[in-house]
Amino acid sequence: MEKVHIAVSQAYDVLIDRDLLAQAKQLLTPHVQNKKVLVVSDRNVEAAGYVSKLVEELTSVAEQVTVEVLPTGEAQKSMANVTRLLSRLAELNFSRTDCLVALGGGVIGDLVGFVAGIYLRGVDFIQIPTTLLSAIDSSVGGKTAVDLPEGKNLAGVFHQPRLVLCDVSLFESLPSAVFEDGCSELIKYGMIMNPILLKGLLERPAALKASDADLVEIVKICVELKASVVLEDEFDQGLRQLLNYGHTLGHALEQVSGYQISHGRGVATGMLVFLKIAVRQGRLAPEAVEKFARLLHTYHLLPERYNYSTELLQAAMLKDKKRRSQTITIVLPSEFGRCELKELPIEIFMNVFEEEWLAYGQATS
Amino acid sequence: MEKVHIAVSQAYDVLIDRDLLAQAKQLLTPHVQNKKVLVVSDRNVEAAGYVSKLVEELTSVAEQVTVEVLPTGEAQKSMANVTRLLSRLAELNFSRTDCLVALGGGVIGDLVGFVAGIYLRGVDFIQIPTTLLSAIDSSVGGKTAVDLPEGKNLAGVFHQPRLVLCDVSLFESLPSAVFEDGCSELIKYGMIMNPILLKGLLERPAALKASDADLVEIVKICVELKASVVLEDEFDQGLRQLLNYGHTLGHALEQVSGYQISHGRGVATGMLVFLKIAVRQGRLAPEAVEKFARLLHTYHLLPERYNYSTELLQAAMLKDKKRRSQTITIVLPSEFGRCELKELPIEIFMNVFEEEWLAYGQATS
Ligand SMILES: NC(=O)c1ccc[n+]([C@@H]2O[C@H](COP(=O)([O-])OP(=O)(O)OC[C@H]3O[C@@H](n4cnc5c(N)ncnc54)[C@H](O)[C@@H]3O)[C@@H](O)[C@H]2O)c1
Ligand SMILES: NC(=O)c1ccc[n+]([C@@H]2O[C@H](COP(=O)([O-])OP(=O)(O)OC[C@H]3O[C@@H](n4cnc5c(N)ncnc54)[C@H](O)[C@@H]3O)[C@@H](O)[C@H]2O)c1
Ligand SMILES: [Zn+2]
Ligand SMILES: [Zn+2]
Numbered sequence: 248m249e250k251v252h253i254a255v256s257q258a259y260d261v262l263i264d265r266d267l268l269a270q271a272k273q274l275l276t277p278h279v280q281n282k283k284v285l286v287v288s289d290r291n292v293e294a295a296g297y298v299s300k301l302v303e304e305l306t307s308v309a310e311q312v313t314v315e316v317l318p319t320g321e322a323q324k325s326m327a328n329v330t331r332l333l334s335r336l337a338e339l340n341f342s343r344t345d346c347l348v349a350l351g352g353g354v355i356g357d358l359v360g361f362v363a364g365i366y367l368r369g370v371d372f373i374q375i376p377t378t379l380l381s382a383i384d385s386s387v388g389g390k391t392a393v394d395l396p397e398g399k400n401l402a403g404v405f406h407q408p409r410l411v412l413c414d415v416s417l418f419e420s421l422p423s424a425v426f427e428d429g430c431s432e433l434i435k436y437g438m439i440m441n442p443i444l445l446k447g448l449l450e451r452p453a454a455l456k457a458s459d460a461d462l463v464e465i466v467k468i469c470v471e472l473k474a475s476v477v478l479e480d481e482f483d484q485g486l487r488q489l490l491n492y493g494h495t496l497g498h499a500l501e502q503v504s505g506y507q508i509s510h511g512r513g514v515a516t517g518m519l520v521f522l523k524i525a526v527r528q529g530r531l532a533p534e535a536v537e538k539f540a541r542l543l544h545t546y547h548l549l550p551e552r553y554n555y556s557t558e559l560l561q562a563a564m565l566k567d568k569k570r571r572s573q574t575i576t577i578v579l580p581s582e583f584g585r586c587e588l589k590e591l592p593i594e595i596f597m598n599v600f601e602e603e604w605l606a607y608g609q610a611t612s
Numbered sequence: 613m614e615k616v617h618i619a620v621s622q623a624y625d626v627l628i629d630r631d632l633l634a635q636a637k638q639l640l641t642p643h644v645q646n647k648k649v650l651v652v653s654d655r656n657v658e659a660a661g662y663v664s665k666l667v668e669e670l671t672s673v674a675e676q677v678t679v680e681v682l683p684t685g686e687a688q689k690s691m692a693n694v695t696r697l698l699s700r701l702a703e704l705n706f707s708r709t710d711c712l713v714a715l716g717g718g719v720i721g722d723l724v725g726f727v728a729g730i731y732l733r734g735v736d737f738i739q740i741p742t743t744l745l746s747a748i749d750s751s752v753g754g755k756t757a758v759d760l761p762e763g764k765n766l767a768g769v770f771h772q773p774r775l776v777l778c779d780v781s782l783f784e785s786l787p788s789a790v791f792e793d794g795c796s797e798l799i800k801y802g803m804i805m806n807p808i809l810l811k812g813l814l815e816r817p818a819a820l821k822a823s824d825a826d827l828v829e830i831v832k833i834c835v836e837l838k839a840s841v842v843l844e845d846e847f848d849q850g851l852r853q854l855l856n857y858g859h860t861l862g863h864a865l866e867q868v869s870g871y872q873i874s875h876g877r878g879v880a881t882g883m884l885v886f887l888k889i890a891v892r893q894g895r896l897a898p899e900a901v902e903k904f905a906r907l908l909h910t911y912h913l914l915p916e917r918y919n920y921s922t923e924l925l926q927a928a929m930l931k932d933k934k935r936r937s938q939t940i941t942i943v944l945p946s947e948f949g950r951c952e953l954k955e956l957p958i959e960i961f962m963n964v965f966e967e968e969w970l971a972y973g974q975a976t977s
Contacts, residue, residue: 368755368768402731
């Protein structure tokens with residue numbers, strides 16, 4: 248078993264291995280013994296059998312185990328669910344020493360983390376990520392949030408879990424598109440700060456699968472990378488922006504497509520286009536584009552071509568930034584496996600973006 | 613003008629004086645200049661003319677001023693209002709650098725502080741307390757909360773304001789019962805940790821009024837006392853419990869009366885009964901009871917007699933504690949103007965409480 252210690256203000260461990268759910272009783276005992284536990288999950292995760300497995304593990308050690316299974320999808324990250332879950336905790340007479348468990352992907356993790364962060368001004372929670380994305384991204388860093396009708400992640404708190412139990416075997420039941428979306432973030436870690444990880448991904452004989460032996464090690468590397476960034480910048484003041492590589496455009500694509508384009512696929516396109524901007528600026532050699540596009544294609548992360556207009560995307564990107572200044576901070580590769588924050592005048596950014604976007608189809612088709 | 617600097621993790625000042633609202637433009641400029649501002653208030657505060665006054669002050673300095681006036685009463689501290697205000701902020705396109713202003717009593721302060729604490733994971737807010745209670749209690753310490761149908765203050769965060777503007781002239785429009793409720797907390801500060809304040813209150817020729825010249829000084833002393841406790845114990849681990857003097861029984865009385873008994877009056881009875889318990893335990897001289905009861909009567913804080921049964925109150929008090937152990941921690945006077953945390957076996961506490969409660973009428977009638 249791999250263990251990553253996250254030394255934020257309230258430190259905790261991320262345990263990573265195969266078949267950890269089967270050892271949940273033992274591993275979670277320090278956090279749930281003689282406590283009330285509310286397990287929150289979603290219907291797909293329940294259908295995969297993980298909810299009943301976890302409850303079986305916890306029943307003999309916790310004082311009481313209650314389960315809430317929500318429908319699936321981003322729409323569950325709502326204030327209505329926050330209100331409902333808070334009342335559920337109050338009905339169950341949860342006290343400051345009781346514990347929530349988020350068993351699911353980023354949607355369940357973000358929602359449950361937020362609820363745990365505000366009930367009685369903060370109670371314990373444990374994350375058991377069931378998607379690759381939640382394992383390497385949303386379960387590390389303490390950001391929690393729900394959406395408002397007006398936009399994504401607009402309400403939330405920083406609240407660290409007590410423990411993250413990352414059982415990579417759980418990813419075997421993921422639809423391949425969901426697993427691939429997680430791979431997009433994995434490639435992102437390689438590109439922003441780990442050339443060796445990136446090289447390893449490029450040189451694999453076939454695409455990474457949930458059953459691959461080295462997935463534990465790869466997840467561990469990503470958790471460590473995210474943790475290193477988070478430790479430098481727990482409350483999101485600057486460095487964390489590197490993690491947004493590809494995301495400015497990615498979010499814009501998600502939005503203009505009415506969320507038909509998935510997060511991982513939006514980010515993949517964003518990473519490629521911003522790599523091309525970096526190449527155009529002479530920051531790295533043109534070969535990088537072809538190599539990177541091939542990697543993204545391996546994971547089916549790039550479409551043939553998008554039909555969204557430059558204007559629409561630029562408007563969405565600027566809105567996303569909520570800026571007031573005349574410059575825009577973007578994340579650009581400086582090497583193959585290294586990114587930097589770069590401040591550009593908005594005008595210049597707009598022009599290069601426009602040219603790259605109009606030429607975009609050629610690199611990816 | 614008095615200034616109390618609160619050196620919590622995110623430090624801020626409490627400015628205390630008469631007629632500060634008329635100087636709001638100048639005093640708030642550093643926090644609102646070129647920013648969007650949302651002022652949240654309630655209908656009574658609006659009727660007193662303070663909302664329009666504040667808006668007039670801010671309009672020329674802020675980028676945009678929007679006002680939300682809510683109905684009055686504890687019921688406004690709801691998740692429904694949290695959701696509504698969050699959406700209001702999102703509609704207004706509030707960013708991380710914009711600012712909320714809570715213009716009202718503890719209800720508005722608690723609600724707005726919570727919303728500010730979770731919108732975009734925390735934005736600035738300013739408190740302008742309009743009740744004595746909110747000036748000396750709820751606006752200091754960073755606790756924010758709303759109620760759930762299941763109970764009071766069950767959801768919240770710790771979130772410090774950027775500034776507290778405490779204009780004691782605003783209290784002149786308070787109904788006398790609301791002003792007196794604030795005096796109950798003021799007497800509490802005297803009894804738990806400031807014999808001189810307590811003596812000063814006892815020796816006044818008449819009850820304190822909102823127009824009294826020394827109110828600024830008295831509010832300042834209370835803010836300093838609360839701040840000193842909060843600084844020792846920002847996240848509510850122990851010392852803050854002193855502030856709960858009289859509150860265990862006070863909350864029970866509020867509850868069993870269906871909130872017909874006000875907070876200040878419940879607390880006043882609680883303080884007196886727990887003083888009597890302390891006297892019975894030989895912790896201080898019996899004369900204290902008569903003297904303290906007289907003070908509370910001056911502010912109309914004690915009823916002739918309550919008709920609630922010991923059993924009902926004990927049940928409510930124990931529920932309030934959410935305990936698991938066999939002991940209960942209570943706040944008891946050790947001198948006239950000094951309290952301590954005292955852990956008693958529940959059995960013993962129950963017995964003395966019962967005897968004191970049954971004898972209660974005699975001391976107060
Ligand atoms: N807090 C953060 O720092 C952070 C970072 C990145 C993303 N996020 C958030 O994470 C969310 C996306 O996370 P996600 O991609 O995990 O989405 P998700 O939770 O919706 O999971 C994706 C899909 O997979 C299903 N699923 C989950 N686990 C499964 C399993 N083991 N087997 C079969 N199906 C399973 C889910 O039901 C869902 O349909 C977004 O809301 C995003 O905002 C948060
Ligand atoms: N956060 C904390 O640390 C903390 C501490 C103590 C109490 N509280 C909370 O504070 C709340 C009670 O505060 P409160 O007593 O100020 O109640 P409140 O805000 O309801 O005000 C009491 C009444 O006075 C009215 N009012 C307010 N200012 C006025 C003015 N200047 N002129 C005329 N009328 C005015 C209000 O409309 C209301 O009807 C409770 O919800 C309690 O839980 C919080
Ligand atoms: Zn992402
Ligand atoms: Zn009180």
